Amino acid sequence: LRGSTTARPGHGPALDGSSGFATTSGPVVDTRESYTVSAWVRPDTLGGNDRAVLAQDGGFGLSYETAQGTWTLRPALPVGTDHRTVVAEQPATPKVWTHLTAVYDAPADEARLYVNGRLQATGPTTGTGAADGPLQFGRALSDGSPTEYTDYFDGSIDEVAVWQRALTDTEIAGEARMTLDGARTAVELVADWSAEGATGATLTDTSSGYDARLTLSGGATLDGETLVLDGVDGTATADGPLVDGTGSFTVNTEVTLEGAAVSTWDVGRVGQVVSQRAADGSTWGLWYEATGMETVLDPDTFEEKLIPVGLWRFGRMNADGTYVAVASEEAARTDEPVRLTGVYDAQEGTIELYIGEVRNGAALSVANAPGRGDFTVGAARDGDTLVHHLPARIADIRVWAGAMASSQQLSEVIGD
Known part of the structure; x- marks a missing residue:
């Protein structure tokens, strides 16, 4: 040197x-x-x-x-x-x-x-x-x-x-x-945000060494434990991209969806957890989609009531509103923390979604597009406009260059 x-x-x-x-x-x-x-x-x-x-x-x-x-x-x-x-x-x-x-x-x-x-x-x-x-x-x-x-x-x-x-x-x-063995690949942590102890209008990555910062706007706040998103205009954005959209990546977050807020959503409405905009106008990311209502028995009143039903998805949302995504196998739980992981394997051309450490569904083939936009939490970009705001609390977000290979690797790297 x-x-x-x-x-x-x-x-x-x-x-x-x-x-x-x-x-x-x-x-x-x-x-x-x-x-x-x-x-x-x-x-x-x-x-x-x-x-x-x-x-x-x-x-x-x-x-x-x-x-x-x-x-x-x-x-x-x-x-x-x-x-x-x-x-x-x-x-x-x-x-x-x-x-x-x-x-x-x-x-x-x-x-x-x-x-x-x-x-x-x-x-x-x-x-x-x-x-x-x-x-x-x-x-x-x-x-x-x-x-x-x-x-x-x-x-x-x-x-x-x-x-x-x-x-x-x-x-x-x-x-x-960069396969290490059948259950592991080499990955590089490029962003690591934890809301624990954080206040103010900026959330700083102090772990990965790349010093990425999330800047809060609208109705987004830090309460010392989570990033609180109001579902109206709250969002947080980091200068991007964080990963090469033509290369493999893994994104992970712990999110608590606000049940009362999504209970009034129309079927088909989307709330973006995290997203990175691509050059062709599409958006990569994790999101929640309302899929309907379900009748259940209220354990306190023993009367029937309607509760919202929706799914978690990971994939690419196209500019025209269509998407290619993997969906969670069960309805998304509200008002309790859920850990979501999305994996894109560029060499195989596939995406995977994990809820906790369990892969949901099979790997899905998807065409990639070069990601060159900002990294956004709690919303997605449609041109210069922020859309798909999510009512939720987010404890942490981590992004890696490279596709994690298995549930075993997720357990070892993420640790919860």
Whole structure:
């Protein structure tokens, strides 16, 4: 590590975008043969300047290119050959963890670029050049210069891996998932808010190391134990996104739904627990939906009465009001704490909902959309308007990059 570089415990080295970098003492791969390189990256800023992630001097470069607005791969080519750039389909997102993989397949004469374990782009590479320089982390040689470096990365680079072969699609998906064993995957806590002891108009994350803040507005208050949402205009918002919408994530919260407030809701009315807006106008998140009324016997009066019935859902609410979501198997309980967990597995393209530590229903296939909006508690955004306000009390909220793999992992990580 050299230049302005600091170590973030558990987060990888932080590079300052102007002089910080790391380098090996010599070449890492023979660029004339098949190879694969991968890394987790979290850019603090994007735009304005290109940002190199990994580059072998005289050879390939894996970078963010401002002109493209996304991740790119330039494979090593013979001297005198014009650069061929492989460009990812989805735009890059700052301040979130993203897994990148670059592959050169020599027998196929092909370069491939993967984002979060999914193939994004391919390009022909008829013949490649030899690159005998060291591997650079967070910078690249300037075009045409043997000594001057540029495109310094601003952010964190972690879990770099190199193979002298072309990994398969399945292997790359496994690298992005970071499976530890059959019941666990590696996850990174990126937000952790607890309302215990909190007052005022801001709830600060002091646990994850990313320092995200929830700012309260409208009829939202902190009572020292919970974030209280009035269901009218109360909400809390953190600058987002917190996670890459094209990558896996897990969101968890303890929520107490106000039964008296939802008892008057019409069937089909929705109250958003947490949400992150996507680029296409849809919203990812957890929500409550009123589904009807049920006749029960009042234990005090022994008379029949109507009570509201609704379900918890996790998934994607589309801009037109339709949705793709997993639903709770039983009616949502009101006036008592319930722990909800939503899991999106980008490599499998599936979503799961847990009530407590019990998965409800089967994993549901869903198309992803890049999430680039703010993270909102107690409501969702419809353009610039907040809608779907929820009457509830929320004790805590946690968000991880990565999909937890099982009830066992949820129990171990969440602990209640």
